[in-house]
Amino acid sequence: MDAQIALLAIGALFFLFGTGVWIGLSMIGVSIAVMWLFAPAKPAGDAMATVIFSDSSSWTLTALPLFIWMGEVLFRTAISEEMFRGLAPWMGRLPGRLVHTNIIGCSIFAAVSGSSAATCATIGKMTVPELRRRGYPESIAIGSLSGAGTLGLLIPPSLIMIVYGVQAEVSIAKLFAAGILPGILLAGLMMAYVAGWSLTHPDRIPPPDPPLPFLVKLRESGALIPVVLLILLVLGSIYAGIATATESAAFGVLGSFAIAGWQRRLTWRNLWESVMGATRLTSMILLILAGASFLKLAMGFTGLPRHLAETIAALHLSPAMLIVAIGLLYIVLGCFLDGISMVVLTAAIVLPMIEEAGIDKIWFGIFITIVVEMAQITPPVGFNLFVLQGMTGKSIFWIGRASLPFFLMMNVCLVLLYLFPGLVDWLPGLMISAPR
Structure with a gap:
């Protein structure tokens, strides 16, 4: 009976999501109702205040x-134009030519962003008009940008990894290190698809630009120096054991201001817009985290997480089948929820399962990050799809179809990571220290 009421509460939660009530407020409201039903002797308000303060006071956050x-600061600079100028001369002889600037550009910007939508928007504001002007097919140009934009979640620093690390109580620095090789692998798979597509459709790819002398290419590549230095500052300080993830983030903010000042884009208006943009997004994420913390406590009183874990254990699923089942769950949830909501909403149920199955939490963090990446390009709720809809005027479902091959590349990446877990484990194992 208790489990049935708990499932009813979950149904009510998704009903509230569907009506447009804020996700964080929906979780808090349902949690209060569950507390009244299952723990009437424990004041819901006191419990909410205690658990939210305890979970939100983490230094890692x-x-x-x-x-x-x-x-946000980098989004308002000329970094996308500089990156396109630095990358384009080297892409002319590759199958697919300038389409690869989407993937490589997103990979580089992902290393200083942490956000999929920001990566997609920043690179897209330069490459989409340029590829259109040169006559590249919109399906491959927009689809590759949609898929590669998700690398903002996998290549560190990553907002999803920070949220997961707090929920799973694992080292953020080790999660960041674990994401590097899978990020390179996924970018390589996407580039391989673009190359294969262009070789089978040679008539749809415009002819290359006139070749440039090698020294001219090197001079154009100088435009990449600021962002490369910022990557070294942010990630190098973590992996060298000099700074924690939080301290490296502070270095990154200072570095982004330096780039904006060097490009003469650091104005009072841009500064204010960056502060307000960061405040809005941070507030949204923290409200979701607060609601999830309270919901985790409330669901603990129902016994639902324990019942589900026992039910899954009774099925005697192999680790591979458990991973497939969890992956399918997240893909379905990704059609309706954003990535952070998915992670915090399911952590209390999923983490005990993977621990019981003996699956490493660092490896699972990379797995869940890639599955959340898939959610960014699955209609009807896909943040990258929304970004590109506003940028291109195409429908959500048209962009979703164009993104499908890159969705499949993410599945191939997951299979490879399962078969070769060393791709995830190797770099974290080399770290001398792993500050949170």
């Missing part, structure tokens, strides 16, 4: 608004 602010 301080990195979240700082990385968001860094991305």
Whole structure:
């Protein structure tokens, strides 16, 4: 009976999501109702205040608004134009030519952003008009940008990894290190698809630009120096054991201001817009985290997480089948929820399952990050799809179809990571220290 009421509460939660009530407020409201039903002797207000303060006072979470602010500052600079200018001369002889600037550009910007939507918007504001002007097919140009934009979640620093690390109580620095090789692998798979597509459709790819001398290419590549230095500052300080993830985020904010000042884009208006953009996004994420913390406590009183874990254990699923089942769950949830909501909403149920199955939490963090990436390009709720809809005027479902091959590349990446877990484990194992 208790389990049935708990499932009813989950149904009410998704009903509230569907009506447009804020996700954080929906979780808090349902949690209060569950507390009244299952723990009437425990004041719901006191419990809510205690658990939200306890979970939100984590020092690790301080990195979240700082990385968001860094991305907001860079979004208002000329960094996308500089990156396109630096990359384009080297792409002319590759199958697919300038389409690869979407993937490589997103990979580079992901290393200083942490946000999928910001990566997609920043790179897209330069590459989409340029590829259109040169006559590249819109399906491959927009689809590759939609798929590669998700690398903002996998290549560190990553907002999803910070949220997951707090929920799973694992090292953020180790999660960041674990995401590097899978990020490179996924970018390589996407580039391989673009190359294969262009070789099978040679008539749809415009002819290359006239070749440039090698020294001219090198001079154009100088435009990449500021962002490369920022990557070294942010990630190098973590992996060298000099700074925690939070301290490196502060370095990143200072570095983004330096780039904006060097490009003469650091105005009072841009500063104010970056502060307000970071405040809005951080507030949204923290409200979701607060609601999830309270919901986790409330669901604990129902016994639902324990019942589900026992039910899954009774099925005697192999680790591979458990991973497939969890992956399918997240893909379905990704059609209706954003990535952060998915992670915090399911952590209390999923983490005990993977611990019981003996699955490493660092590896699972990378797995869940890639599955959340899939959610960014699945209609009807896909943040990258919304970004590109506003940028291109195409429908959500048209962009979703164009993104489908890159969705499949993410599935291939997951299979490879399962078969070769060393791709995730190797770099974290080399770290001398792993500050949170």
